Amino acid sequence: MSLLNLETLQVSIGPVQAVRDVSLSLQAGECRALVGESGCGKSVTAMSLLGLMPAAAKINAKHWQFAGRDITQLTERDWRQVRGNQIAMIFQNPMTALDPTQTIGAQIAEPLRVHKGLSRREAKMRAIALLERLAIANPAQRAEQYPFEFSGGMLQRAMIAMAVVCEPELLIADEPTTALDVTVQAEVLCLLQEMRESSGTAMLFITHDLGVVAEIADSVSVMYAGQTVESGSLHNVFKTEAHPYTQALKRAVPSLENPRPLEAIAGTPPDLRKPPSGCGFAARCSQRMAICEEMPPQMSCGEAHLARCWLWHKDHPARWREQENIAKTSIKVGGKS
Numbered sequence: 001m002s003l004l005n006l007e008t009l010q011v012s013i014g015p016v017q018a019v020r021d022v023s024l025s026l027q028a029g030e031c032r033a034l035v036g037e038s039g040c041g042k043s044v045t046a047m048s049l050l051g052l053m054p055a056a057a058k059i060n061a062k063h064w065q066f067a068g069r070d071i072t073q074l075t076e077r078d079w080r081q082v083r084g085n086q087i088a089m090i091f092q093n094p095m096t097a098l099d100p101t102q103t104i105g106a107q108i109a110e111p112l113r114v115h116k117g118l119s120r121r122e123a124k125m126r127a128i129a130l131l132e133r134l135a136i137a138n139p140a141q142r143a144e145q146y147p148f149e150f151s152g153g154m155l156q157r158a159m160i161a162m163a164v165v166c167e168p169e170l171l172i173a174d175e176p177t178t179a180l181d182v183t184v185q186a187e188v189l190c191l192l193q194e195m196r197e198s199s200g201t202a203m204l205f206i207t208h209d210l211g212v213v214a215e216i217a218d219s220v221s222v223m224y225a226g227q228t229v230e231s232g233s234l235h236n237v238f239k240t241e242a243h244p245y246t247q248a249l250k251r252a253v254p255s256l257e258n259p260r261p262l263e264a265i266a267g268t269p270p271d272l273r274k275p276p277s278g279c280g281f282a283a284r285c286s287q288r289m290a291i292c293e294e295m296p297p298q299m300s301c302g303e304a305h306l307a308r309c310w311l312w313h314k315d316h317p318a319r320w321r322e323q324e325n326i327a328k329t330s331i332k333v334g335g336k337s
Helices: 042-049 076-082 104-115 120-133 152-164 182-199 210-216 234-239 244-251 318-323
Strands: 004-013 016-026 031-035 058-060 063-066 087-090 170-174 202-207 219-224 227-233
Touching (some): 016 042, 016 202, 016 219, 031 042, 031 210, 042 170, 042 202, 087 152, 104 120, 120 152, 152 182, 182 202, 182 210, 202 210, 219 234, 219 244, 227 244
Parallel strands (some): 031 202, 031 219, 087 170, 170 202
Antiparallel strands (some): 004 058, 219 227
8 A cells, every 4th residue: 555645636826737737656665756847846746745835725636645544634733743743844945944043953853842742851862863863073062053054965964854853654855955066965865865764764856856866766757837747667767768758858968878969858838827738748849749739648658657648549559659750840849840
């Protein structure tokens, strides 16, 4: 049984359909990467999973269960028991996520006092021990310092400590390595991997960096224009990418194994105030067909491998996937013929 099972999540904020159709599942101990360009709905999905969307947001899902509970039935009081305890999050920018008026140690200890009922002294000692485990020198002294006294890498470790201190069943990491140098990035990824293996915590790792995905993920969900357009195991999505958008993302990433000129993705994502009725990627896709004016469903393209693309329809011959549009000369990509 999946720890998290989410089907057809839809989130609207005013006129913006920020998330139009996202489905994903997570097993205990699994790390699923959620990837895509900025603005595709990754962070909105994460905030929805944590119950942190504003009251004005409209959230719907066909099916949404976590640890056997129907999330759609949770009250705000229920969420306060789940948030930080069973589901925790490493926010993208720890400088804005941490309280500048409280010491680092007090902020790490607070979830233990709220959710586990530990005394102030016990919680503080646990926080110091966790800072030491995260390789922060002089942890007792550092616990008494404020966020502005920490470097970027140390702040990210403090944010991780605050998120994992209650040993949550699900950890959401929203771009945790953004703006970190490569050395600190490698250390943070190693720490997350060690904690996941030691505690069995499932992780939803949100990023646009495919290199990081290859280092840490077991499975991948690719998002575009508020939708899941491809999902499957790391091997399937990276080695046999099925959606043209996933293929375009890979061509835009430098590779040491296969050096080649980088290819930018032509055009821009659609305006989610008036999203297209058909495939969201059609206007930028070199393999576009007339049927792409209609919305494609998720289609099987291998074992536990799904893609939202008409190229994988059962009535679409395999030879078309290799030769589609070769003889066509009028397809427009990014406004050019």
